[in-house]
Amino acid sequence: MKAYFKFELSQFIKNKKNIAIYVILIFLACFYAFNIAPSYKPIEKVDAKEIEARFTSREAFVLKFLNDPNRFQGMASSGLFIYPKWIELDKKRLEALNENKLKQYASVTSKWYIYSNEMTYKSNMFYYSPGYYTHGNLYAMEDGYYGYSYSASRYAGYAEGTPKLSINVFEERTALQTLQRLFESYLPMILMICCIFLSVDIVLKDRWNPSLLTGFPISDWKKLLVKGFVALIGSVGAFIPISIGLLFIGISYGFGDFQLPVAVYSFVGEPSYFKKGEFLNTTMGMYLLQNFILLTLLFALIISLVLLASMIIRNEFANLVVGAIFIFNEIFYFKRGIGFFEEVENYPTNYVQVGQILSGYRNYIYNSSALTFDKGVYVLGISTGILICTYFRH
Structure with a gap:
């Protein structure tokens, strides 16, 4: 199994598509650092x-x-x-x-x-x-x-x-605070789209070189687990190109501090239309760590979906569609205040915007108190476990 892992990892690293994705991420990170970050105009500025x-x-x-x-x-x-x-x-x-x-x-x-x-x-x-x-x-x-x-x-x-x-x-211009703002914006979705493209062909590529696999006498479900783990490593590795852009931002505006306060919105008791919550501060280090954990779980869930689609449909475009539906599904039912009537915290697709979940903003606009880090770990972990268990039936 160790030899098969090395084989899959080597193929993943040498894959031209995957290399192109990392190059694009580096370009986007540098473009953001040199063009978008300097033009950032906070609503609440010091003037x-x-x-x-x-x-x-x-x-x-x-x-x-x-x-x-x-x-x-x-x-x-x-x-x-x-x-x-x-x-x-x-x-x-x-x-x-x-x-x-x-x-x-x-x-x-x-x-x-x-x-x-x-x-x-x-x-x-x-x-x-x-x-x-x-x-x-x-x-x-x-x-x-x-x-x-x-x-x-x-x-x-x-x-x-x-x-x-x-x-x-x-x-909030420092590198760590910029990362915080990006987590609360489009960065999670960009990273998840990269995750889909990195894993979309990890199963289907085997049909081009079936003879290479004859030297690895392991079961199909173990092969799938290894492929999924390699795709997960590659998806987490997408943070490396992002860090290059943050390095340039840090040189220009400072790197910030992991002890900087991050305000998190939460309800005391059950929310209502007339009752507002309150803000409690956590540290930047804890906030970023929780973002990383939830994003990793989301990567694992998306990869599990793509692997399952690869087994059933056997088409790369279908894999892309399945992943895209998961990422963008929330737009079909999103409505401010719906959390007071629906248990939105039980939908895995509601945790795509991880930064807004952890900052409490999603609780605020959904009028919910249950979209939390702990609930996210539970829902995403259970969902991923269920998908992985289906491998044993194919």
């Missing part, structure tokens, strides 16, 4: 001029109406009640930035986001940062609430933690 403009305009409003006999009427009354604390917090933020006291800035900014959320959510007077309202977003208020709560939690973590702080850390 002293913006803070000063907001502080100045609100201070001028308060000074204008403070001694006005009509100050208790209309908008003036609301502004005089709400603005003073905002002015105080923005003033402290500016002072901390000017004096380069980043821990102090983080502490005050956390309080600013908490207060701003309280004043803005479900309000007809104030709005969240403009970035939440782009592209006709019908859920801008909900996304703004999530974004401000997320920022309040991570800034509180910065103020309490030990990692070295910088503007790049605040704006």
